[in-house]
Amino acid sequence: MIGVEEFFGSPAFTAPVISPDGTRIAYLAPRKNRMNIWVRDVEGGEPRCVTADETRSVQNVFWSRDSRWLLYAQDEGGNELWHLFRADPDAPGAPAVDLTPFPGVAALAPELPAHRPGIVQVQLNKRDPVAFDLYDLDIESGELTGVVRNPGGIGAYLRAPDGTVYGTGLTDAGDLELSRFTPDGLRRVARFAGRDYPMQIAPFRLTPDGTGLWMGSNRGTDRMRLVRLDLATGSQTAVDSHPSFDLDPRSTVDPAAPDPLITDRATGALLGVRYLDERLEIRALDPGFAEILDRLTALSDGDIETLSADDSGQRWVVTFEHDRDPGVAWFYDHATGASRLLGRAHPHLDPAALAPMRPLSITSRDGLRLPLHLTLPVGVEPAGLPLVVLLHGGPWFRDHWGYSGAVQFLADRGYAVLQVNFRGSTGYGKAFTSAAIGEFAGAMHDDVIDAVEWAVGQGYADPSRIGIFGGSYGGYATLVGVTFTPDVFAAAIDYVGISSLPNFLRTLPPFTRPHLANNWHLFVGDPDDPEQEADMLARSPITHADRIRTPLLVLQGANDPRVVRAESDNLVAALRGRGVAVEYIVKDDEGHGFVNPENQIDMFRAVERFLARHLGGKAPVGE
Numbered sequence: 001m002i003g004v005e006e007f008f009g010s011p012a013f014t015a016p017v018i019s020p021d022g023t024r025i026a027y028l029a030p031r032k033n034r035m036n037i038w039v040r041d042v043e044g045g046e047p048r049c050v051t052a053d054e055t056r057s058v059q060n061v062f063w064s065r066d067s068r069w070l071l072y073a074q075d076e077g078g079n080e081l082w083h084l085f086r087a088d089p090d091a092p093g094a095p096a097v098d099l100t101p102f103p104g105v106a107a108l109a110p111e112l113p114a115h116r117p118g119i120v121q122v123q124l125n126k127r128d129p130v131a132f133d134l135y136d137l138d139i140e141s142g143e144l145t146g147v148v149r150n151p152g153g154i155g156a157y158l159r160a161p162d163g164t165v166y167g168t169g170l171t172d173a174g175d176l177e178l179s180r181f182t183p184d185g186l187r188r189v190a191r192f193a194g195r196d197y198p199m200q201i202a203p204f205r206l207t208p209d210g211t212g213l214w215m216g217s218n219r220g221t222d223r224m225r226l227v228r229l230d231l232a233t234g235s236q237t238a239v240d241s242h243p244s245f246d247l248d249p250r251s252t253v254d255p256a257a258p259d260p261l262i263t264d265r266a267t268g269a270l271l272g273v274r275y276l277d278e279r280l281e282i283r284a285l286d287p288g289f290a291e292i293l294d295r296l297t298a299l300s301d302g303d304i305e306t307l308s309a310d311d312s313g314q315r316w317v318v319t320f321e322h323d324r325d326p327g328v329a330w331f332y333d334h335a336t337g338a339s340r341l342l343g344r345a346h347p348h349l350d351p352a353a354l355a356p357m358r359p360l361s362i363t364s365r366d367g368l369r370l371p372l373h374l375t376l377p378v379g380v381e382p383a384g385l386p387l388v389v390l391l392h393g394g395p396w397f398r399d400h401w402g403y404s405g406a407v408q409f410l411a412d413r414g415y416a417v418l419q420v421n422f423r424g425s426t427g428y429g430k431a432f433t434s435a436a437i438g439e440f441a442g443a444m445h446d447d448v449i450d451a452v453e454w455a456v457g458q459g460y461a462d463p464s465r466i467g468i469f470g471g472s473y474g475g476y477a478t479l480v481g482v483t484f485t486p487d488v489f490a491a492a493i494d495y496v497g498i499s500s501l502p503n504f505l506r507t508l509p510p511f512t513r514p515h516l517a518n519n520w521h522l523f524v525g526d527p528d529d530p531e532q533e534a535d536m537l538a539r540s541p542i543t544h545a546d547r548i549r550t551p552l553l554v555l556q557g558a559n560d561p562r563v564v565r566a567e568s569d570n571l572v573a574a575l576r577g578r579g580v581a582v583e584y585i586v587k588d589d590e591g592h593g594f595v596n597p598e599n600q601i602d603m604f605r606a607v608e609r610f611l612a613r614h615l616g617g618k619a620p621v622g623e
Contacts (some may be wrong), residue, residue: 007405008600019067020039022310039089048092065117077559078591111399144353160210174517194518196475208268216247222429245275249426253397266311268466271406278359323357326403355411373419377411385416387461388614393472395424414617422447441480441539465615471495479541491614495555499571501536502527507564545574553583
């Protein structure tokens with residue numbers, strides 16, 4: 001067996017990004033068991049560690065426009081009150097500087113305007129905990145200058161080169177509205193059907209001249225395509241579309257996911273568009289980029305994940321997503337045609353020893369195409385296996401082909417792993433996402449059961465050894481599984497999952513509440529309405545805790561601001577009050593998901609023991 005540490009220890013090399021001047025590469029690598037920022041020269045030389053965080057792993061890094069500084073966001077113990085830090089690549093021993101040192105304030109959506117190299121735009125809820133205002137932050141001095149004040153309900157900002165600011169927010173009817181800030185207040189530019197954008201955002205990017213907006217649109221079609229919105233008239237013009245794929249939707253939920261629009265770093269020109277179905281497809285919209293894309297694609301049989309180029313557009317750093325060879329990074333010089341390997345995230349893992357992830361689809365009981373990913377253990381007959389159903393969060397997210405430490409760990413322990421993109425998942429058309437409205441603990445769960453029955457019917461899975469494991473919404477879906485269908489699952493793992501839908505919505509961070517109309521309120525309900533609250537309670541696992549007889553492991557971060565600790569505490573107390581054994585692990589230095597490697601390792605050691613005991617997979621060495 002491959003050791004737990006090999007899957008969940010700190011990556012050796014990840015998140016590389018080239019400086020705008022093309023001379024250096026910043027990346028994340030371990031220092032004292034925490035991910036920190038390192039820098040190396042493109043032409044060679046010794047890597048230098050730039051940050052020294054010994055409390056919490058750094059998760060992101062980007063260069064200032066003038067290549068002078070490195071910037072990153074960091075929270076405290078997973079509380080998601082992000083602060084923006086500045087690190088000096090020329091002074092590795094110097095401490096990082098907190099540029100937003102305001103207690104209880106979150107810094108969101110930092111952006112670097114190309115025409116103002118010493119400035120980072122950032123949104124802060126410094127004035128009002130519920131409303132984020134837009135600021136200019138001088139990177140060197142730390143001086144903060146207000147740009148516009150949020151009049152209420154604005155969820156995102158766009159700023160043109162001439163200084164004009166646009167904002168997106170919801171109308172009283174729940175539609176998404178794009179408005180221009182003027183001295184006389186907001187002036188509407190365009191309005192879009194709110195339910196087409198459950199997360200209130202879409203791929204949005206101003207054109208370089210500031211007269212238009214590139215955005216994802218499914219107006220008049222089920223699939224999300226790329227259009228240009230004229231900011232003077234509000235009219236849409238088609239730019240690009242795929243005959244069967246949506247624009248890659250992941251970045252609307254996960255800031256670490258790649259943006260679907262690939263633009264020139266220096267000019268802002270549109271180079272390409274990402275589409276995602278079973279595999280990622282990048283369509284080049286610029287002839288020069290098409291040539292570069294061909295050269296980059298030839299470096300790996302994986303899917304391109306991250307891309308960065310210097311301002312000349314000649315020097316590129318690219319990472320690839322792959323189901324068995326994760327986070328391989330390359331440098332490519334288009335001027336010379338030379339390329340070289342920069343590093344691998346997990347060089348100790350042998351791709352040949354890992355399990356292929358197979359994308360496929362089945363038909364649900366009511367006729368929907370359900371996309372699945374099936375991973376079978378290596379060297380084992382794929383028949384009558386213990387199976388773990390691994391469910392994604394969101395639910396407005398999706399699983400995709402690529403490396404997953406959890407998937408490979410489970411397959412290495414002898415489990416078949418089934419990932420289900422149930423209705424409500426994004427990227428398969430708006431009808432598929434909308435099919436989840438009113439279907440929490442209903443048809444969304446039927447999709448999971450249909451996938452299980454398919455795996456049993458195909459002979460892959462032993463019906464007496466089915467486990468279910470999910471985080472966030474996936475944790476809720478896990479608890480639905482053991483309350484609404486208690487006879488199906490022989491083991492269940494709830495990771496920062498929702499047990500009470502009304503309590504979950506009431507305890508969300510205050511600044512999220514103006515933006516719930518087209519996601520939680522539309523799909524589930526508003527707990528302030530007694531009738532809707534009653535329906536939400538009927539769909540809440542805590543209400544049906546007396547049905548749980550499946551062995552249960554619960555994992556929770558103490559500082560989780562989204563699914564607060566009470567969601568797990570209350571469920572565990574209800575079960576223990578009935579004398580039901582439940583394993584409960586709380587990490588005091590984590591939030592909505594575990595970040596630090598020792599916590600990841602502890603978690604999966606517990607998962608390993610728990611599943612071996614109840615599903616019969618491989619037990620830990622020595623047990």
